[in-house]
Amino acid sequence: MKNQASLKDIAKALNISISTVSRALRDTGEIHPDTRKQVLELAGKLNYKPNPLAMGLLKNRTQTIGVIIPEIENNYFSSILRGIDKVAGENDFRIITCYTGESQQTEVRAVNDLMFSRVDGIIACPANDLTDYQHFQELIDAKIPLVHLDRDCIDLQVTKIMTNNYTAAFIVTEYLIKTGCRRIALITNLEPLSVGRQRYEGYQEALARYGIDFNRELIVHSNLGISTSMEGAKHLLEFSPLPDAIICNNDTVAMATMKVLKDNGLQIPQDVSVVGFSDDPFSSFLEPSLTTVSQPSYLMGLKAMETILAMLHNEIPLNVENRIVMDSAFIIRNSIR
Amino acid sequence: MKNQASLKDIAKALNISISTVSRALRDTGEIHPDTRKQVLELAGKLNYKPNPLAMGLLKNRTQTIGVIIPEIENNYFSSILRGIDKVAGENDFRIITCYTGESQQTEVRAVNDLMFSRVDGIIACPANDLTDYQHFQELIDAKIPLVHLDRDCIDLQVTKIMTNNYTAAFIVTEYLIKTGCRRIALITNLEPLSVGRQRYEGYQEALARYGIDFNRELIVHSNLGISTSMEGAKHLLEFSPLPDAIICNNDTVAMATMKVLKDNGLQIPQDVSVVGFSDDPFSSFLEPSLTTVSQPSYLMGLKAMETILAMLHNEIPLNVENRIVMDSAFIIRNSIR
């Protein structure tokens, strides 16, 4: 690789000192206009750019933010990522992304890697199966700005950007009840940190509010992949009477569920209502079009990165618990009555 | 941020020199077993990790690869990204990702940013509207390992990993012809570098081979977004006789097209056959299930990163044109006759 121009190159060519060049380029301190002009001119010609490694070493700053997300082939997360990237780009920050596959072990490794890459901050959506928050606590102790997305590590003193999953699930369930559904099933992830668990609680609250008995059999666990979701849906079809509504933890699960229902000759929504979460781009193109809860993923990404920047500028404190709850929207289409 | 342990810290604590610590840690040169043991022990306790900034500055190497892709909210690209990330992670490389939105201007900026971030190599899927390859040529001139994905910048001396779009389109068109289609439309992107253009040529070749007149009216341009695709499909419905098949440049376009056809009371595939490209996860769940061409995006990602590594290890030359063509598969479902 051809070496890029350094301050030294410019200094040597102009027969002045490195410090003078540095000052001229940054327009700091007193400097003779002529010198300054010369330097700027040559720097332009050589296409000089400061070496971020040297700056990073000196300032203990890398202008890099680490992002940890469970997966990428999911519109929800890629949309968050786009939001983060937007703000980062505008503020001259780079992003390093790590994927955990919802595994605690991989996540711990990612945090360590990023920490030793000297990132200036970390935005993380913790893995569902997380039981030990030690690695995040280390980040907090090291005073590295940290923002959590979507999932709520109880008692962790960190800024958390989330949507109102509890409320959204309550609203969905209530709506289904009002359209006459009584046996409302759930295909969801119930792992400790999952949004599924928050929704599960909103669902239960709605049932209670309307005096409908909670039936544990109607809760089916899924890892949110297509195949386990289809299995989950098939499992629900073994009950009699059948569920009259199924709330799915995301649109992929809902898509898989609809497929199973239709393959078994059931009509949606006449026989069974189906609701998803996240409003993926394909959702309105399913048949029937899928009723879902849209989440402000892009905005969450923007907000997360803005929060990190604010922390870096000492505009907000680091080690306090702070929940920023963003609104989701119930989008009613044709998969419910 | 709490400062992480450095060689100096260890040296001071053990009352030995920095060089000795460095050697002990890397097990290089002669060193007293006892000294070595002490150093290793303390390094472990302090959780010492070498500072990548210092190493990068010294070796002019960052262990970072830049990835430039048009967009992220698209399964094809996120799947490529996952492949790249897999190999990168296994080889202790970090990834910085930039999105261009298919804009030449943004791409040029991304290349410059990455170059001045001192990345060790770049994997790029060039923007469709690219007419000037100057920024890539600079990379080549600077001897920075570069791999191109999917799109073919003519005459650029670079390794290109692509799928056989021409052949795939030929096979699709041929198959449609054999099922009786004669008025085969195309909703596609025809910009210079797009895979759409390669497919356009395979399509034309198939028509010619089977003696079917080429009809310019049946070619509709789309930016591959949902709304322009729907407009494109509507436009096709104005013709009489109607097209009896529509080949779409990706599955999102196909999904949008199917929606328009169905909204207009047309039966798929009885009235119109529809084919997509890329085999997105939702494709088999559409109604009818979508016939498409699956592309080995994950494998392409793996291959791209492996190629960069091989270049970095001087196992393959940098500045030669090298086309690696990977096979795609025609997946026949129910949206064609």
Add this chain to the structure above:
DNA sequence: TTGAAAGCGTTACCAG
């Protein structure tokens, strides 16, 4: 077997 010193590119401080 170990230590001292130079150097990677930059900024900050102190002299002049």
Add this chain to the structure above:
DNA sequence: CTGGTAACGCTTTCAA
């Protein structure tokens, strides 16, 4: 207004 020097953390000579 300008130059020299130390420092960031590391590896690599060269000497001892």
